[in-house]
Structures are given as structure tokens and as C-alpha cells.
Amino acid sequence: MKVFNLKHTDKLVQIGWIHRGLRNTFISTLGFLAISFVSFAQKPTHSFQASVSADSILIGDQVELSIKAQIPNGYRVQFPIFADTLVTGIEVLHDGIVDTIRVDSENMEYNYRLKLTSFDEGFYRIPPFQLPFSNGEISDTAKTSPIWFLVNAIPADSTVVDIYDIKLPISEPITFGELAPWIGGSLLLIGLIAFVFYCISRRRKNKPLFFPIKPAEPAHIVALRELNLIKEKKLWSTDKHKHYHTVLTNIIRQYIESRYGLYAMEQTTDEIIQSFRNENIISKELLNELSDNLSLSDLVKFARYTPQASENEAGLNFGFKLVNQTKIEEPVEVEVNDEDEPSGDEEVKSKNVVEPEKSGE
Numbered sequence: 001m002k003v004f005n006l007k008h009t010d011k012l013v014q015i016g017w018i019h020r021g022l023r024n025t026f027i028s029t030l031g032f033l034a035i036s037f038v039s040f041a042q043k044p045t046h047s048f049q050a051s052v053s054a055d056s057i058l059i060g061d062q063v064e065l066s067i068k069a070q071i072p073n074g075y076r077v078q079f080p081i082f083a084d085t086l087v088t089g090i091e092v093l094h095d096g097i098v099d100t101i102r103v104d105s106e107n108m109e110y111n112y113r114l115k116l117t118s119f120d121e122g123f124y125r126i127p128p129f130q131l132p133f134s135n136g137e138i139s140d141t142a143k144t145s146p147i148w149f150l151v152n153a154i155p156a157d158s159t160v161v162d163i164y165d166i167k168l169p170i171s172e173p174i175t176f177g178e179l180a181p182w183i184g185g186s187l188l189l190i191g192l193i194a195f196v197f198y199c200i201s202r203r204r205k206n207k208p209l210f211f212p213i214k215p216a217e218p219a220h221i222v223a224l225r226e227l228n229l230i231k232e233k234k235l236w237s238t239d240k241h242k243h244y245h246t247v248l249t250n251i252i253r254q255y256i257e258s259r260y261g262l263y264a265m266e267q268t269t270d271e272i273i274q275s276f277r278n279e280n281i282i283s284k285e286l287l288n289e290l291s292d293n294l295s296l297s298d299l300v301k302f303a304r305y306t307p308q309a310s311e312n313e314a315g316l317n318f319g320f321k322l323v324n325q326t327k328i329e330e331p332v333e334v335e336v337n338d339e340d341e342p343s344g345d346e347e348v349k350s351k352n353v354v355e356p357e358k359s360g361e
Contacts, residue, residue: 220327
């Protein structure tokens, strides 16, 4: 039978317990560190920064505000939208511009740039910007640091010794060169108005504006001259029947148009005859002859009718007849010479003849 030393056994048990406790503590510490490392490795990194391109500017100069945001891929950041004033005294010149830069395979950098200016001297503070960002599942808001910058007044010119009051403009006499355009324009306007009235007056009096119009030849003189040319050339006796009747009817139609004011050159034969019947301005016999001659010319020109020489001659004779019977004779002014004028004695004699003396004295 073995006898154990209880005191020695208790010490061994205690050592075992201590060994197991240290081992568990070490394992727990390693696990906590591993979990913390993994959690730290999984947590995305973000960086937000706001700055200006210059700490101080002169009044009216421009400065660029830059807001940079570095975030992982998949995240989006919302930059602020400004009106025409950023803060009191600082004006926004245009809308912001966003530049995108890829930092590495996992991170992107967004640079929001804005042009600012100020026309008031002073030390300005731009408050922090709130920048929300999200990847669709995780949302958060970043806050930038405030920005300070100085707006300086334009330094005074050291070369100016004294400052004087503003002087009034120096009065100068008006020269002829200054008045000439107004005088010329006024004269031109007056001349233009006078010319318009002159044109209206001449038009109402049915007179030409500048040069007298050469009076047109009477219709019968033109027609008789053309008919005599046909007679001299003996066109009526040639084989060119179509050409002859075309020339003859054109002369007759032009005479009718000039003499009576009818549109004979554009009208057909039936329309011309009907116009004469409506106006009743020529005799019935002459109207029938006009209808026969125009109809014969239409047959020759359009139906290829071959007239006899007697028919051609009769047409020419009718042309002379129509013009001579319907022409308007103008009064002929007879020039009286000085030799033909009666003298004073002759006038007295004629008076004595016309008015005999009364008897009964």
C-alpha cells in the first residue's frame, strides 16, 4: 500500500491550474489581437481636408478654395452647394469643379475647387464643411477644419504727397467741327423732305420728275408706217403666209391697244370682237371685216391654211382702212409770220368795215 504526500499533490494540482490559466489567457489574447487586426484591416480609411490657395489677398483678387476627400472605391461624397456668397464678405465667382484622381487600386481622391473673391478688407473665417459620404450601405459625415485668411486693402501710393479735391470739368467752347455734323444732317433732312414733296407734287400733276417725257407718236402714225413697210416689201405676195399674217395682225392688234386701250395683244380674236361689241365704238360693218381678217390670220397661223394672194392683199387693204377710219386727227398749229399780221391801220379799217358808223346825226 502506497502512501501519498497530500501536500505535494496539492502543489501539483495548483501548478496545473496555473498552467492551464496562462494558456487560456494567452489564447484569448491572441484571438483578441487577431480579431482587432482583422477589424482594423476591414475598416476603410477616409481623409478630408479643406484649404485655400493663399493665406492673404488684396481686395478684388481671387483665391481658390479646395476641399479634398480621399475615400475607398465604391464610396461617394456629397460636396456643398454655394450661392453667390460663401460667408458675409466673401463672394463665389462660379460653380465648383470636381476633379477625380485614382490614388491606388482601392482609394479615390475627389478635389472640389471653387473660386472666391472679396471686396471688403478684413480677417475672414470660413466655417467647417459637413461632407456626407456613403457606399450605399454605410453612411457617415465628415467635418473639415475651419479656414482663416486675410483680405488686405490696396496700399496707398507713396509718391502722392498731397490729396486734392476733385475738380469740375473744364468748360470748352463749342467748335464748328462739332456743329458741322448736326448742320449737315439737318440740311440733308430738309432736302430729303423737300424732294419728297416735289415728287408728290409732280406725280399729282402727272408730270415727269426731272426730264420731260418725249410724247409718244399717235397710234395711227405708227400703224400706217408699219403697214407701208409691209407694202414696200410686198410681204403679201410671198410664200411666207404665216409670217405675213403674224406681222399684219400684230400691227392691227397694237393699233387697237394704243387707240382704244384694249388688251388686244393678250386677247383672242373672239375676246377682241366681244370687247368692241360691248363698247360699241366702231361700225358694225368695220367690226365684221375685222372679225373676218383676224379669223383668216388664225387659220393661217394655227391651222396651216394657205390663203390666196387676193386674200393677203385684202387683209393689207383692210389694215389701211381700219386705221384711216378710226384714227384721231390732231389739230395742226399754223405758224403766223410777222409779215402776215395785220397792221394797226388795217385793224382800224377792219373795225370800220365790221362796225359801220351809225347814221342819223
